[in-house]
Amino acid sequence: MRTETVLDVRDVTFGYDAAETLLHIDELKIARGESVFLRGPSGSGKSTLLGLIGGVLPPRQGHISICGTEMTGLSAGRRDQMRATHLGIIFQQLNLLPYLNILQNVTLPCRFSALRAKRAGGESQAIAEAARRLIGELGIGEDFLTRNVGTLSIGQQQRVAVARALIGGPDLIIADEPTSALDSENRDRFIELLNAQRKTYNCSLLFVSHDLSLAKYFDRSLDLPQLNQVRAS
Amino acid sequence: MKLPLIMGLALRSLWARRTTALLTILSIATAVLLFMAVENLRHSARASFERTISGTDLIVGARSSPVNLVLYSVFQIGDPTNNITWETYQEIEARPDVAWAIPISLGDTHRGYRVVGTTADYFERYKYAGDRDIAFEDGQAFSDLFDTVLGAQVARELGYERGTALTLSHGLGGTSFVNHEEKPFRVVGVLAPTGTPVDRSVYVSVAAVEAIHMGWQNGTPTAASRSVSQGRLRALDLQPESVTALLIGATSKIQTLRLQRDLNTYAQEPLTAVIPGVALSQLWGTVSIVERALAIVSGFVIAVGLIGVLTSILTTLNERRREMAILRSVGARGRTIVGLLVSEAALIAFIGAALGVVLLYALMWALSPYLEARFSLGSVKALPGIKDGIVVIALTLISGALGLIPALIALKRSVSDGLSTRI
Numbered sequence: 001m002r003t004e005t006v007l008d009v010r011d012v013t014f015g016y017d018a019a020e021t022l023l024h025i026d027e028l029k030i031a032r033g034e035s036v037f038l039r040g041p042s043g044s045g046k047s048t049l050l051g052l053i054g055g056v057l058p059p060r061q062g063h064i065s066i067c068g069t070e071m072t073g074l075s076a077g078r079r080d081q082m083r084a085t086h087l088g089i090i091f092q093q094l095n096l097l098p099y100l101n102i103l104q105n106v107t108l109p110c111r112f113s114a115l116r117a118k119r120a121g122g123e124s125q126a127i128a129e130a131a132r133r134l135i136g137e138l139g140i141g142e143d144f145l146t147r148n149v150g151t152l153s154i155g156q157q158q159r160v161a162v163a164r165a166l167i168g169g170p171d172l173i174i175a176d177e178p179t180s181a182l183d184s185e186n187r188d189r190f191i192e193l194l195n196a197q198r199k200t201y202n203c204s205l206l207f208v209s210h211d212l213s214l215a216k217y218f219d220r221s222l223d224l225p226q227l228n229q230v231r232a233s
Numbered sequence: 234m235k236l237p238l239i240m241g242l243a244l245r246s247l248w249a250r251r252t253t254a255l256l257t258i259l260s261i262a263t264a265v266l267l268f269m270a271v272e273n274l275r276h277s278a279r280a281s282f283e284r285t286i287s288g289t290d291l292i293v294g295a296r297s298s299p300v301n302l303v304l305y306s307v308f309q310i311g312d313p314t315n316n317i318t319w320e321t322y323q324e325i326e327a328r329p330d331v332a333w334a335i336p337i338s339l340g341d342t343h344r345g346y347r348v349v350g351t352t353a354d355y356f357e358r359y360k361y362a363g364d365r366d367i368a369f370e371d372g373q374a375f376s377d378l379f380d381t382v383l384g385a386q387v388a389r390e391l392g393y394e395r396g397t398a399l400t401l402s403h404g405l406g407g408t409s410f411v412n413h414e415e416k417p418f419r420v421v422g423v424l425a426p427t428g429t430p431v432d433r434s435v436y437v438s439v440a441a442v443e444a445i446h447m448g449w450q451n452g453t454p455t456a457a458s459r460s461v462s463q464g465r466l467r468a469l470d471l472q473p474e475s476v477t478a479l480l481i482g483a484t485s486k487i488q489t490l491r492l493q494r495d496l497n498t499y500a501q502e503p504l505t506a507v508i509p510g511v512a513l514s515q516l517w518g519t520v521s522i523v524e525r526a527l528a529i530v531s532g533f534v535i536a537v538g539l540i541g542v543l544t545s546i547l548t549t550l551n552e553r554r555r556e557m558a559i560l561r562s563v564g565a566r567g568r569t570i571v572g573l574l575v576s577e578a579a580l581i582a583f584i585g586a587a588l589g590v591v592l593l594y595a596l597m598w599a600l601s602p603y604l605e606a607r608f609s610l611g612s613v614k615a616l617p618g619i620k621d622g623i624v625v626i627a628l629t630l631i632s633g634a635l636g637l638i639p640a641l642i643a644l645k646r647s648v649s650d651g652l653s654t655r656i
Binding site for chain 2: 098164
């Protein structure tokens, strides 16, 4: 059976100016449904790599394709659209917009991507229902939906961020140090929950962390300093 | 661009920062209130100024500049250069192209208010603010030689009413050492407020002016003049030798220019005849530097308000980098980030400007009776008009355009920040 590649990074280099190359990735592939742990300590080029995969930063050379669509030739607007449609992103902490309630935060990606809105149910009521279901599956009560973000604990906010990343079935979830603000018990529960949900929705996962002990939770583990040819050399 | 989405986000974002947003909105509202109040008062003052006198086709006085003639005959400012003889007045009044001519005789005051010697026709012919007649709040025009009619402000400030006795002082200055104490006048009428110099005038008949100066020599009273009783003066046929100015109504408006030319080239004595509207415009031109200064100052107030909007957004940009990164992560395009910040700037200006207009009209509505009565500023509108809408829209657009500055900074930062949530 042929495995579908969700993310394909080949021979990508990047630098903020022509004189300096910060990142050079020969190859980084993630298959559909695969979970990949990427160890990336501070200063290893982790943010730059995420910016490149997300289409916010254009590579100097090389190819980045998401679900078979080459990102590097696209306009900035089309890259934004690709990100909205195919990626779900979870940050380290404070993932949510403080002026939106929980439901509005979770459904936000569907406001920027018609495809994700369609996958989530199309109509606003169906999208809200999908959000309720996701939040429920992540262990947050329905009575939280219209609450202010500030009333949630950090752990609850991270779970809401997972729901937001999963709504509308993106192809790849990028989690950038999502457990760094959690204690070890909540961290383990969070990763198990994230893995369970991504399997349910058949999403791939790129989990970035400096904590190598988390590698055991994922199908494959990579080391960014080794992956980055600039650092490796 | 998803405008409803962006506007919704902008509104919620502003609501989340409502204290600072409200302060910025209030600063814009205050700026707009001040700007539009000054504009409104400027236009009202100008309109009121130009409507100080109407219905009069020509003002005639001794040869002087048109502005000086209007100043002393209408605004009661400054001194007349000379008088017009009574014969000239009679000749002008008898002309077929003159429908009416009302003499005005100046030279006395009462406690700083100028005394205008005229005829009872003055109260019929003098119009102001378009076609408004002088009305009596109490009493009527003078009939006896020593009757007097007071302008509204004179009566109010001095606490006079019908039946009050008063004496006049000689001279047009604020202080006089020569009083007509032996010939008191009795108030028979008080005029309704007009918001014009009429309110600050004391009216007597031209015959009364002649009577109180009967027997004077070289501008000072003599023993003989003091001994003439009021009863004796009433029995005399008092015809003045001269008057200060004339208000003239032409039989035909078309003839006014010709009549003006004839009077300006009058052979018997040098006269100046001015069309009040033209002279008032010239006069306004000389005082309009204040008007322009006000307009400039109010314009700067608006500029300060707009800079306030810009500052309030710029100061929050750094702490909002995370917000921008989150929006980018869920697929917000660069133009959405720009649109969000531009919308916030435009919304603050729109709400502030609209609030300013509402406050202005509320204030105008509350103050209009006072402004109307006190300053004759009668052009205060009841409801906001197109001009107000244009001001609100213009400010919204300018503020939106200024919002491009923080918007482009935020866009640049959101690209450099990528998908990392930095504070």
